[in-house]
Amino acid sequence: MTRISENSKNEFLNRSMTRAQKKLGDLQIKGASLKKMIRPSDNPFGSVDLLELRSNLTDNEQFARNLNYAKHYFGLTEIVLTDLTDILIRAKELAVAQASDTYGADERKNVAKEVDQLYKQLVTLSNKKIGDRYLFAGYATHQRPFDNDGRYWGDNGRTFIEIKKDFFIPINLTGEEIFFKENIMKTLEKGQSTGRLPATFDKEDGPGNMDRPGDLFELLRGLRDALENGESKGVRTFLDGLDLAASHLIALRAQLGAVHHSMAMIEGEIGDENVAKMAHKSKIEDADMLRLFSELEKQNHILEATYKSGLSLVDKALLDFL
Amino acid sequence: MKGPTNILNIGQSGLFSSQKKLTTTAHNMANVNTEGFSRQRASQQATDPYNYGKIILGSGTKVARVERLHDKYLEKNLGNSITDHQFYKERDFQLEQIEEIFNEIKSPGFNNLLSKFFNSFRELSMRPDDKAIRSVVRENAKQLINNLKNVKIALNRLQFNMDERILNAVYDINLLTHQIGKLNVKIANFESEGGETGDLRDQRDSKIRELSKFLNIRVYEDNHERYSINADGIGSLVAGGHVQELVAQKSSDSDAHIPGGVEIYLQKNTTLSLSNKLSKGSLRAIFDSRNNELKFMQNHVDELTYGLARSVNSIHRMGFANKEFSNVDNEIQRGIASSEKVTGIDFFNLPPQQYRASETIDLSDEVKEDLKNIVSAWEPNSPGDNRIAIAIANLQNEKMFDENTSNIQDFYLKAIGRIGVKAKAARVNNEHSFGILSQNKALKERVSGVSLDEETANMIRFQHAFDASARVMSVADEMFKTVLGIKKL
Numbered sequence: 001m002t003r004i005s006e007n008s009k010n011e012f013l014n015r016s017m018t019r020a021q022k023k024l025g026d027l028q029i030k031g032a033s034l035k036k037m038i039r040p041s042d043n044p045f046g047s048v049d050l051l052e053l054r055s056n057l058t059d060n061e062q063f064a065r066n067l068n069y070a071k072h073y074f075g076l077t078e079i080v081l082t083d084l085t086d087i088l089i090r091a092k093e094l095a096v097a098q099a100s101d102t103y104g105a106d107e108r109k110n111v112a113k114e115v116d117q118l119y120k121q122l123v124t125l126s127n128k129k130i131g132d133r134y135l136f137a138g139y140a141t142h143q144r145p146f147d148n149d150g151r152y153w154g155d156n157g158r159t160f161i162e163i164k165k166d167f168f169i170p171i172n173l174t175g176e177e178i179f180f181k182e183n184i185m186k187t188l189e190k191g192q193s194t195g196r197l198p199a200t201f202d203k204e205d206g207p208g209n210m211d212r213p214g215d216l217f218e219l220l221r222g223l224r225d226a227l228e229n230g231e232s233k234g235v236r237t238f239l240d241g242l243d244l245a246a247s248h249l250i251a252l253r254a255q256l257g258a259v260h261h262s263m264a265m266i267e268g269e270i271g272d273e274n275v276a277k278m279a280h281k282s283k284i285e286d287a288d289m290l291r292l293f294s295e296l297e298k299q300n301h302i303l304e305a306t307y308k309s310g311l312s313l314v315d316k317a318l319l320d321f322l
Numbered sequence: 323m324k325g326p327t328n329i330l331n332i333g334q335s336g337l338f339s340s341q342k343k344l345t346t347t348a349h350n351m352a353n354v355n356t357e358g359f360s361r362q363r364a365s366q367q368a369t370d371p372y373n374y375g376k377i378i379l380g381s382g383t384k385v386a387r388v389e390r391l392h393d394k395y396l397e398k399n400l401g402n403s404i405t406d407h408q409f410y411k412e413r414d415f416q417l418e419q420i421e422e423i424f425n426e427i428k429s430p431g432f433n434n435l436l437s438k439f440f441n442s443f444r445e446l447s448m449r450p451d452d453k454a455i456r457s458v459v460r461e462n463a464k465q466l467i468n469n470l471k472n473v474k475i476a477l478n479r480l481q482f483n484m485d486e487r488i489l490n491a492v493y494d495i496n497l498l499t500h501q502i503g504k505l506n507v508k509i510a511n512f513e514s515e516g517g518e519t520g521d522l523r524d525q526r527d528s529k530i531r532e533l534s535k536f537l538n539i540r541v542y543e544d545n546h547e548r549y550s551i552n553a554d555g556i557g558s559l560v561a562g563g564h565v566q567e568l569v570a571q572k573s574s575d576s577d578a579h580i581p582g583g584v585e586i587y588l589q590k591n592t593t594l595s596l597s598n599k600l601s602k603g604s605l606r607a608i609f610d611s612r613n614n615e616l617k618f619m620q621n622h623v624d625e626l627t628y629g630l631a632r633s634v635n636s637i638h639r640m641g642f643a644n645k646e647f648s649n650v651d652n653e654i655q656r657g658i659a660s661s662e663k664v665t666g667i668d669f670f671n672l673p674p675q676q677y678r679a680s681e682t683i684d685l686s687d688e689v690k691e692d693l694k695n696i697v698s699a700w701e702p703n704s705p706g707d708n709r710i711a712i713a714i715a716n717l718q719n720e721k722m723f724d725e726n727t728s729n730i731q732d733f734y735l736k737a738i739g740r741i742g743v744k745a746k747a748a749r750v751n752n753e754h755s756f757g758i759l760s761q762n763k764a765l766k767e768r769v770s771g772v773s774l775d776e777e778t779a780n781m782i783r784f785q786h787a788f789d790a791s792a793r794v795m796s797v798a799d800e801m802f803k804t805v806l807g808i809k810k811l
Contacts, residue, residue: 002768003768003769003771003773003776004768004773005361005767005768005770005771005772005773006354006355006771006772006773006774007354007355007767007771007772008763008764008767008768008771011760011763011764011767012764015760033428035427035428037427038427038428039418039421039422039425039427039742039745040421040424040425040427040738040739040741040742040745041417041418041421041741041742041743041745041746041749042746043742044739044742044743044745044746045739047427047738047739047742048735048736048738048739048742050427051426051433051735051738052731052735054433054434054437055433055434055436055437055731058434058437058438058441059437059440059441059718061441062441062444062445063444065445065448066444066447066448069448131449133449133451133705133706137706138706139699139701139704139705139706139707140703140704140705140706141451141705141706142451142705155704157701157704157706157707159706159707159708160708160709160712161444161447161448161708161712162444162447162712162715162716165719166716166719168712172706285427317774317775317778318774318775318778318779319774319778322778322782
C-alpha cells in the first residue's frame with residue numbers, strides 16, 4: 001500500500017494552490033487588457049504577424065495622407081485647367097465675332113482691352129500656388145515660373161508620390177506641358193509602379209524653354225495686338241490656334257481624369273485591405289471577452305475549491321482522537 | 323541463569339528496547355518538517371537464546387540498529403530530475419528576460435519606431451521643402467536611435483547579470499563541495515566506530531541535491547565507503563575528504579564565446595575553459611542563453627543598426643541640401659562632401675564598424691545643427707524635388723539583409739519570432755520537468771517521509787510494550803520478594 005507522509009500531503013496542497021493561483025493571475029492580466037497575448041512567447045508566430053500588420057496599417061495611414069494631398073493638388077490643377085479653358089472659349093468667341101467685318105476698328109480696339117484682361121488672367125493662373133509653392137514650376141517651386149511675357153523659368157521636374165506600397169503617381173503638370181502645345185514631354189502617364197528609385201528619372205536638359213514664350217500666351221497676345229491693329233484678317237489667323245489650344249487643354253484634363261480614376265481605385269483597395277488587416281490583427285491579439293470572463297469565473301471557483309479541499313486534508317490527524 | 327533475575331533482565335531488555343523505539347518515534351515526529359529528513363526505524367531483534375541442555379529459552383530483545391529508510395535509486399532519480407528542472411527553469415528565466423527587452427506587444431518598440439521613421443520620409447516627399455516636416459523626420463530618427471541604444475544597453479546589462487550569476491553559482495558550488503567533504507570525513511569516522519549516521523547522511527544528501535541544481539553530478543560510494551562526486555565535463559569534485567575547487571573569471575581569450583565574458587575553470591588549470599563541457603544544470607543554461615541567444619541578439623541589433631545607417635547615408639549623400647546654391651554646375655560634385663555642405667551629407671553618423679554599432683550610432687553633426695541639411699532633393703536648387711526622400715522611404719522594402727533576401731522589418735521580426743519560440747519551449751519544458759521532479763519527490767516521500775498518523779500509532783504500540791515490560795518487571799519483583807520471604811518465615 002502506498003504511504004502518505006506529511007510532506008507529500010503539504011506538497012500536494014501547495015502545488016494545487018500555486019497552479020490555480022498562477023492560472024488566475026494570468027487570466028486577470030489578460031482580462032485587464034482584453035488582449036490574448038502578453039509577450040511574444042505566448043504566440044510566437046502570431047506576434048510576428050501582429051507587428052507586421054501594425055506597421056502595414058501605419059504605412060497605409062501614411063499612404064492615405066499622401067493620397068489626400070494628391071487629390072488636393074489635382075483639384076487645384078483641375079480648377080486652373082477649367083479656368084484656362086474658359087479663357088480660351090471667351091477668346092474664341094471674341095475672335096469669331098471680330099473675324100468678320102461686322103464690327104469696325106474702334107469696336108476691335110475695345111475688344112482688345114478685354115483680351116488684354118484675359119491675358120493678364122492667363123499670367124495669374126500660370127503662377128498659381130498651392131500653399132506657398134508654385135503649382136506649375138516643376139521642381140523649382142519657390143520661383144515664379146512665368147514672367148509677364150509668358151516665358152517659362154521653371155523646370156520639367158515631375159513629382160511622384162507613393163499612394164500604395166511601390167505604387168507612385170505623378171501629381172504635377174509642368175508649365176511646359178500646359179502652356180506650350182508643341183513641346184509636350186511625355187504626356188501624363190497613368191500611375192505607374194516604378195519598383196525602382198524614381199531618382200533615376202533624370203531631369204532633361206535645361207530649365208525649361210526660356211527662349212520662347214508659351215504658346216497660349218503668344219496666342220492671346222497675338223490676338224490682342226491684331227485687334228488693336230483693327231484688321232479682321234489678322235484676327236482670323238488665330239481662330240485655328242485657339243481651337244488647337246482648347247483641345248490640348250481638354251486632352252490634358254482627360255489624362256488627369258485617368259490618373260484620378262486610378263487614385264480612386266487605389267483608395268478603395270487600401271480601404272478594403274485595412275479592413276481585412278484589422279480583422280486579422282484582432283483575431284491574433286484581442287481576447288474573446290465572453291470566453292475570457294467565463295474562464296476567470298471558472299478559475300476563481302477552482303481556487304476556492306482547492307482551498308476548501310486542502311483544508312480538510314491538513315485538518316485532522318490521529319492525535320486529535322487520542 | 324535462572325529464576326526471577328532472568329525474568330527481570332528480560333523485562334528490562336523489553337523496557338530499554340521500547341524506550342529506544344519510542345525515542346526514534348519521537349525523533350521522527352520532531353523532524354516531520356525537516357527538509358530532506360529520512361525517517362528512522364529502530365529495528366528490534368530477539369537476543370540470542372540460552373541453552374539449558376534440552377531446553378532453549380529466549381533471553382529478551384534488543385535494538386540491533388537504527389536504520390534510515392532511504393532508497394538510493396530513488397535518490398539518484400531525484401537528483402537527475404533536479405538537474406533537468408533547474409536547467410529549464412534557468413533557461414525560462416533568462417529567455418523571458420531577453421524576450422521582454424524586445425516585447426512591443428503592449429507598448430511601442432523598434433518595429434513601430436522604424437515604421438514611423440520611414441513614413442516621416444514619405445510625409446517629407448509630399449512637401450520636400452517643409453521645415454516642420456523636417457523637424458519631425460529628425461525627431462523620429464532620434465527616437466529610433468535611442469531605442470536601438472536602449473535595447474543594446476539592456477542586453478549588455480543582462481550579460482552582466484548572467485556573469486554575476488555564474489560567479490555566484492561557482493561560489494555556492496565550492497561552498498557545497500567543501501561541506502560535503504567535511505561530512506564525508508565525519509560520517510566515515512562515526513561509522514568506523516560503529517555509530518549511527520542517519521542524520522548526517524541526510525545532511526549530505528541534502529547538500530548533494532543542492533549541488534545537482536548547478537551541475538550534472540554522479541555519486542559513487544566504493545567498498546571502503548569512500549564517497550566521491552564527479553561532475554559531467556569537469557571531473558572529480560569531491561573524493562572522500564578532498565575537494566577540487568572551481569574558479570570563475572573573465573576570459574582573456576580573444577575568440578571566447580562572448581568577448582570579456584566569465585568562464586569556468588578548474589582552480590588548478592585556468593587555461594582550459596570548461597563552460598561548454600557542462601551538460602544540464604542551471605550553469606549550463608546560463609551559458610547557453612548567454613553564448614547563443616543573447617549574443618545572437620546583440621549581433622543582430624548591431625547588424626540592423628549598421629545596415630540601416632549605411633544604406634540611408636548612401637542615398638542621402640547623393641542629393642543636395644535644402645538650401646539655395648550659387649556655383650552649382652562645375653564646382654560641386656554630387657556625393658562628395660565639402661565645407662559648404664552642399665552634397666555628400668550623411669544623415670547618420672555611421673559607426674566605424676558593425677560590431678557595437680548600436681552603442682555609438684547617432685545623427686550626423688550636419689543634421690543636428692541644421693534641418694536644411696536633411697536632404698530630400700536629387701538636384702540642387704530644386705525645392706519641389708522629392709526623389710531622395712522617396713528613395714529613403716523605400717528602403718523599408720529594400721532587401722538588404724540576409725544575403726539580400728530580407729528587408730529590415732523581416733530581418734528584425736525573424737529574430738523576435740525565434741526568441742519567442744525558444745522562450746515558449748523553455749517555459750513548456752520548465753513546467754514539464756517540474757512535473758517530473760514533483761513525481762520523483764513524491765516517490766521519495768513515500769519511502770522516507772514521516773507520517774504523523776503512523777508515528778502516533780507506533781507510539782501507542784511502543785507505549786503498550788513498555789507498560790507490558792514494566793509489568794513483567796514488577797511481577798519478577800514480586801516473585802523475588804516471595805523467594806526472599808521464604809527465609810523470613
